[in-house]
Amino acid sequence: xxxxxxxxxxxxxxxxxFFIIMFFLxxxxxxxxxxxxTNDEILRKVPTIIFSPTFENxxxxxxxxxxxPAGVMDVFYMQNILNxxxxxxxSVLLTLIxxxxxxxxxxxxxxxxxxxxxxTILSFKFAPALLIIIxxxxxxxxxxxxxxxxxxxxxxxxxTLPLLLWIVRGYFEDVSEDIEHAYRLDGHSWFKSFWKIxxxxxxxxxAASSLICFIFAWNNFVFALILGSSxxxxxxxxxxxxxxxxxxxxxxxxAGIVLSVIPTLTLALIIQKYLVEGLSLGAVKG
Amino acid sequence: MKINKKLFPYVLTLPALLVCVGILIPFFTAVYYxxxxxxxxxxxxxxxxWFDNYVRIFTDASFWNTIQVSLTYTFFTVILELxxxxxxxLLLAKRTWYNNILGVLLILPLMIAPAVASLMWKLMVNPNFxxxxxxxxxxxxYDFKWASDPSTVMFTLVMVDMWVFTxxxxxxxxxxxxxxxxQPFEAAELDGVPGYYKFFRxxxxxxxxxxxxxxxxxMLESIQQFDIIYAxxxxxxxxxxxxxxxxxxxxxxxxxxxxxxxxxxxxLWAIAYFLCHVFVKQWHKLREKTKGIA
Amino acid sequence: MSYLEIKNxxxxxxxxxxxxxxxxxxxxxxxxxxxxxxxxxxTVLLRLLSGIMSQDSGQIFMDGVCIDDLDxxxxxxxxxxQNFALYPHMDAFENIxxxxxxxxxSPDEIKKRVQEVAELLKIDHVLSHKPKxxxxxQKQRTSLARSLVVRPSVVLLDDPLRNVDAKxxxxxxxxxxxxxxxxxxxxxxVTQDYKEAMALGERVGVLANSNFTDVDHPTHVYKKPNNITxxxxxxxxxxxxxxxxxxxSGDLSTITASKITIESNNPNLKNQRDLFLGIRPEDIQISxxxxxxxxxxxLRAKTPLNLRTVYLLRFEDGVEVLASASEEESLLxxxxxxxxxxxxxxxxxxxxxxxSLIQ
Numbered sequence: 001x002x003x004x005x006x007x008x009x010x011x012x013x014x015x016x017x018f019f020i021i022m023f024f025l026x027x028x029x030x031x032x033x034x035x036x037x038t039n040d041e042i043l044r045k046v047p048t049i050i051f052s053p054t055f056e057n058x059x060x061x062x063x064x065x066x067x068x069p070a071g072v073m074d075v076f077y078m079q080n081i082l083n084x085x086x087x088x089x090x091s092v093l094l095t096l097i098x099x100x101x102x103x104x105x106x107x108x109x110x111x112x113x114x115x116x117x118x119x120t121i122l123s124f125k126f127a128p129a130l131l132i133i134i135x136x137x138x139x140x141x142x143x144x145x146x147x148x149x150x151x152x153x154x155x156x157x158x159x160t161l162p163l164l165l166w167i168v169r170g171y172f173e174d175v176s177e178d179i180e181h182a183y184r185l186d187g188h189s190w191f192k193s194f195w196k197i198x199x200x201x202x203x204x205x206x207a208a209s210s211l212i213c214f215i216f217a218w219n220n221f222v223f224a225l226i227l228g229s230s231x232x233x234x235x236x237x238x239x240x241x242x243x244x245x246x247x248x249x250x251x252x253x254x255a256g257i258v259l260s261v262i263p264t265l266t267l268a269l270i271i272q273k274y275l276v277e278g279l280s281l282g283a284v285k286g
Numbered sequence: 287m288k289i290n291k292k293l294f295p296y297v298l299t300l301p302a303l304l305v306c307v308g309i310l311i312p313f314f315t316a317v318y319y320x321x322x323x324x325x326x327x328x329x330x331x332x333x334x335x336w337f338d339n340y341v342r343i344f345t346d347a348s349f350w351n352t353i354q355v356s357l358t359y360t361f362f363t364v365i366l367e368l369x370x371x372x373x374x375x376l377l378l379a380k381r382t383w384y385n386n387i388l389g390v391l392l393i394l395p396l397m398i399a400p401a402v403a404s405l406m407w408k409l410m411v412n413p414n415f416x417x418x419x420x421x422x423x424x425x426x427x428y429d430f431k432w433a434s435d436p437s438t439v440m441f442t443l444v445m446v447d448m449w450v451f452t453x454x455x456x457x458x459x460x461x462x463x464x465x466x467x468x469q470p471f472e473a474a475e476l477d478g479v480p481g482y483y484k485f486f487r488x489x490x491x492x493x494x495x496x497x498x499x500x501x502x503x504x505m506l507e508s509i510q511q512f513d514i515i516y517a518x519x520x521x522x523x524x525x526x527x528x529x530x531x532x533x534x535x536x537x538x539x540x541x542x543x544x545x546x547x548x549x550x551x552x553x554l555w556a557i558a559y560f561l562c563h564v565f566v567k568q569w570h571k572l573r574e575k576t577k578g579i580a
Numbered sequence: 581m582s583y584l585e586i587k588n589x590x591x592x593x594x595x596x597x598x599x600x601x602x603x604x605x606x607x608x609x610x611x612x613x614x615x616x617x618x619x620x621x622x623t624v625l626l627r628l629l630s631g632i633m634s635q636d637s638g639q640i641f642m643d644g645v646c647i648d649d650l651d652x653x654x655x656x657x658x659x660x661x662q663n664f665a666l667y668p669h670m671d672a673f674e675n676i677x678x679x680x681x682x683x684x685x686s687p688d689e690i691k692k693r694v695q696e697v698a699e700l701l702k703i704d705h706v707l708s709h710k711p712k713x714x715x716x717x718q719k720q721r722t723s724l725a726r727s728l729v730v731r732p733s734v735v736l737l738d739d740p741l742r743n744v745d746a747k748x749x750x751x752x753x754x755x756x757x758x759x760x761x762x763x764x765x766x767x768x769x770v771t772q773d774y775k776e777a778m779a780l781g782e783r784v785g786v787l788a789n790s791n792f793t794d795v796d797h798p799t800h801v802y803k804k805p806n807n808i809t810x811x812x813x814x815x816x817x818x819x820x821x822x823x824x825x826x827x828x829s830g831d832l833s834t835i836t837a838s839k840i841t842i843e844s845n846n847p848n849l850k851n852q853r854d855l856f857l858g859i860r861p862e863d864i865q866i867s868x869x870x871x872x873x874x875x876x877x878x879l880r881a882k883t884p885l886n887l888r889t890v891y892l893l894r895f896e897d898g899v900e901v902l903a904s905a906s907e908e909e910s911l912l913x914x915x916x917x918x919x920x921x922x923x924x925x926x927x928x929x930x931x932x933x934x935x936s937l938i939q
Contacts, residue, residue: 016377020388024395024449030417031406043415098301105298117299120306126506126558127313130534131551134544135315157305165302181632182665184652186726187682200669219399221513226535236399240517243405250409257406261398268397272390276457291634 028261034254042250057255066252077256079231080238084260086149087224087234088217091156092210098157099164100206104198106165107172118165125162132158133226140227147229155223160213167212167278171205172198208274215264235260320548325541339549348525348533349550356529358440359515360508363447364501370448371455371500372493378456379463389460396453403450404517408433411442433519436526443527446514451507455500462496463489502565506558530554583608583766584629584734589638591624598624599635600790606766611757613781613798614770617813620787622770623662626736629768630659642734653682658727659736663743664719666711672698672722673707679730697725700759717748728763735760737769741776753779774814778802786810808856808935817861817890820901824857824930835930838899839875842925848938849930855938856931863927864903866891866913867920874920877901882915893919 034042036053060066061077105111106118136155145151175198183193199206221236228237239260242253268275296303323335343349374392378385395403410418411432422430433442466489474484512531515521521528521536528536530550537547584606591599598621606612616622627633629640631652639646647655658679666675673694680690698704701721706714714722720740727735740756741749757780760767771777777784778798786794786801786809794806805811811819824837826849833849835842837857849855867874877893880900884890889910894900903921905913913919930938 013377016373017388020374020377020392024392024453027406027410027449028394028398030410034409098305101298102302105295109295111292111295114295114299117303117306121302123562124309126510126562128510128531128534128551128554128558129512130531130538130547131316131555132309132312134534134538134547134551135312135319137538138544139312139315154305154308158309161302161305176663176665178661178663178665179667181627181630181652182659182661182726183667183678184632185630185657185659186679187653187730188678189653190651192682197667215397219397219402221399221401221517222531225516226539236401236513239402239405243408250412250415253405254409257402257409260402264397264399265394268393269390272393275393276461 031254031257034251035258037251037254039249039251057249057251058259060249060252061255061259066248075252077235077238077242077259080233080235081259083149083232083238084218084234084236084263087152087156087232088214090149090153091160091217092213094153095157095160095164095213096206096210099161100168100199101194103165103168104172104194107169108177118169121165122162124158129158129222130226133223137226146227147231149232152223152228152232155227156217156220158223159216159220163213163216164209167209168202168205171202174205175201204274208271208278211267211271212275212278215267218264316548317552318548319544320552322545324545324548325543335545339545340553343546343549343553348528351525352528352530352533352550355440355525355527356509359443359447359511359527359529360505362440362444363451363508363511364504366444367448367452367455367504368497368501371452372459372497374452374456375459375463378460392453392456394453395450396457398450400447400450400511400513401517404446404514407442407446407449408518433527434523436523439519439523439527443515443518446518447508447511450514451504455504458496458500459493462493466492498565498568502562505561505565509558509561510554583610583643584768585641586629587639587641589628589640590636591621591628591633592636597790602638602791604785604792604795606768608766609764611760611767611769611780611782613777613784614768614787615774615777615781615784615813616772616787618772621790622772622787623738625787626659626738626768626770629734630657630736631655656733657736658730658732658734660720660723660727660738660740662738662740664711664723666719666722666726668711671708671710672703672714672718675711675722676707676725676729678726683730693729694725697729700762701725717744717752720744720752724759728759728765731763732765734766734768735763737767739770739772742772756780778814786813788813804929804937806937808858808931811858811929811931815860815862817885817902817904819858819860820864821931822857822859822899822901824855826852826855838897839895842928844925846930846938852930852932852938854933856935858929858931859901859923859927861890861902861904862888863923864901865922866893866903866905866909867922868914868917870918870920871922874922877919877921879915879919891919893921 033051035057036055037051038054038056041051061075064075064078065072066075102121106114133155140146140151179201180193180197183197184190188196218234219236220234221240224232224234224237228234235256239253239256242248242256320339321334321336322332323338324332378389398406407418410416411430413419413429419430422428431438433439470488470492471484474488509529510531511529512535515527515529515532516535519527521532531554534547534550534554537543537550586602586604589599589602591597614622614625624633628635631647631650631654634648639648641647642656666672667678670678676694676697677690680693685693694707695704698707701724703718703721703725706718706722709718711719711722720743724737724740727737741752744752753776769780771780781798783796784794784798784801785792786805788809793810794801801810802814805814808821811821822837822840824835824840826833826835828834828850831845831847831850833844833846833852835844835849835855835857840857842857870876875895877895879891880894881892882889883892885904888904888906890902890904892900893903901921932938
């Protein structure tokens with residue numbers, strides 16, 4: 001698109017690459033490095049790339065105890081990570097159960113109100129979260145749901161369900177209807193055809209969208225902040241409480257951040273092709 | 287059996303539909319609350335005051351501040367992310383090995399929870415040991431206040447937002463660029479059309495649907511942004527970064543004024559809905575237009 | 581005895597009427613061909629019969645029982661799809677075994693029967709292959725095997741030879757009827773190729789203009805098509821249709837079409853003043869000699885078609901017709917000399933203003 005015939009353009013391009021890499025990628029690298037530094041090394045005036053790494057931050061998080069100047073502190077960060085796993089996995093599971101039949105229905109049938117229902121579910125993505133959460137918070141406190149994973153998992157559907165429907169619907173549309181018909185004519189019931197033909201043939205899309213949903217559920221902050229008690233809070237909220245707590249070694253915070261992003265970053269690298277496909281195609285089809 | 291056939295799709299979507307309904311209940315509750323004087327600290331004063339809450343917030347200077355801050359934030363994030371995202375997409379358009387790798391790596395910031403990203407940047411701009419401050423000192427900028435000063439907090443917030451969300455725009459526009467048909471460009475080459483003309487009169491118009499979609503998504507998200515701002519500045523210092531949802535949060539949990547918070551959220555919802563409509567209409571119009579070009 | 585019967589079927593998609601009060605009876609064990617151009621509704625008919633689609637009104641009966649309320653998996657009907665519709669994630673064996681599994685037949689029995697059918701259709705050596713490893717011909721045979729293995733009462737074949745290479749197509753055209761005879765099932769075979777219809781069918785139903793225009797033995801449809809549409813669908817090159825006018829006195833009708841004059845005693849022609857004359861290119865004899873009753877024509881163009889030669893001829897008044905001659909015949913014709921044509925009146929067909937055949 002931009003022809004690079006002269007040296008000026010080449011310099012410009014080089015600077016552009018440099019800026020992009022520094023701005024977007026360096027911070028991730030730096031936080032990783034920080035997580036292996038002791039507090040003294042971090043507080044050094046001139047940051048260096050060469051240092052002797054230490055695992056003390058990670059060990060402290062895993063053990064749940066930190067040695068601070070004020071004494072030994074208990075840290076429940078690992079519980080946060082566990083909560084994130086539980087909340088994200090359960091949300092995705094529930095979304096699969098609710099969403100896959102619905103995605104199939106939207107793909108195959110043109111039924112009255114169908115497009116309206118689809119649009120309503122997709123519109124959840126764009127509604128202000130607090131509009132829903134504030135009343136929910138009041139309901140939850142009244143019903144004593146404040147401490148349950150169960151209730152929070154249902155609220156997470158606001159995020160995961162539209163996403164799954166968006167992506168999986170397209171994959172079902174790509175499965176040839178005649179194959180399903182042939183299976184029915186063989187003598188199998190509709191459910192068997194759905195289970196043995198439609199779902200297996202849409203499997204790549206279903207797998208990819210589950211992982212995408214997992215990532216977005218994991219990264220959610222506001223739902224857990226408002227609707228969850230401290231015992232079920234995921235890592236996004238947990239990490240933030242580090243900053244407010246005093247005398248926590250900065251390296252520890254960095255290590256906490258690293259632990260909280262490793263799952264999503266790894267998943268993203270694994271499914272990056274589907275990620276791009278899912279986000280862009282779904283967006284343009286609108 | 288025959289009746290089953292017509293009802294069947296509804297059966298399939300029923301569970302998802304229930305979730306739908308489940309969401310609508312709190313939605314209508316919120317609207318209901320917005321019409322009431324409802325403060326948790328003064329439960330005995332609860333009662334219908336109809337549109338009083340709305341009148342009050344629209345005559346409240348701090349609400350207008352919230353509107354102004356939110357719109358500023360939205361404006362800058364969307365425009366800057368579009369420009370930067372477009373630039374990166376153009377840079378990475380050619381399928382070289384380094385472009386491909388970079389294309390994958392650049393997705394990573396998007397995969398980090400915005401709240402955690404705020405945290406990361408907070409560490410990096412820490413006045414005592416932040417590595418960014420160190421780099422700035424090398425080019426002669428000392429003592430940049432970042433999120434602790436009203437004049438620089440918006441800059442800081444927009445920067446973090448750009449860090450997280452520009453990749454989203456980049457992904458969309460890169461996919462769009464790669465999907466463009468080759469013929470118009472080949473024809474332009476043959477005609478000896480200069481580079482900038484090619485860009486502005488061919489590339490850009492053909493990318494419009496993608497640009498529109500990307501800006502709509504980002505606009506809706508930015509005007510409702512909570513995570514980044516809450517994590518970084520909580521709306522401060524003072525009220526200099528008080529965007530809609532942060533304001534609603536504080537109104538609810540610090541001032542326990544549910545009625546007012548609900549009213550604010552209904553207003554925000556209406557704005558988002560309106561934006562959606564305008565943009566989708568534009569999108570459809572543009573679709574018709576580009577069908578002629580492409 | 582009528583085994584498969586459709587009565588007064590109506591089906592439309594928005595403004596497109598596919599079937600307008602269509603009825604048909606197919607006998608048990610019959611090989612019935614449904615022939616029609618693309619878009620005429622042949623595939624829709626099969627979908628209605630198999631239960632995949634429902635008609636707007638009308639009923640379908642099988643062996644006297646109305647099957648409208650039965651789901652596709654409850655009807656004793658099998659179908660081989662045009663694009664094969666094989667399950668890509670299963671191998672050929674599992675594809676063929678699928679209907680047997682649905683009937684909960686024992687694995688040993690399944691193995692035996694799949695092997696049987698595969699041998700019959702000569703695909704027993706590729707049973708462990710996945711569909712993407714099979715050639716089109718093998719895919720089609722697997723699809724057929726799957727539809728026959730359960731010995732259904734009715735099997736629907738949707739243009740099965742369309743997506744198969746030409747060479748294999750001719751082989752299978754000979755094989756298919758033999759194979760199907762082994763299974764003694766009622767066959768509905770859909771095709772767009774009239775030659776295929778003529779080669780395979782005991783009876784053929786011509787589907788055009790939202791209904792069956794002809795339902796008869798293929799040769800009869802060829803000789804006496806019920807309307808101009810079906811006349812045009814059968815035959816390469818297409819039948820010549822000329823505007824004609826008729827003067828009747830008593831029982832004698834004199835029909836004039838261009839330079840052709842015909843006299844007929846057919847009482848049905850009496851009251852028709854303007855009509856159409858149809859004559860097939862194959863039925864026109866070309867000669868350089870002036871024989872009794874020959875009409876002078878001018879050669880405009882000549883082109884080979886399959887093994888015949890097609891001549892574009894023009895009457896003295898400008899009306900053009902196509903005539904075709906066999907290889908031997910065309911060798912005897914000298915293009916430089918004068919051209920004369922003759923034909924047998926019994927090969928003529930007359931159609932009235934509504935394009936229907938005048939018997």
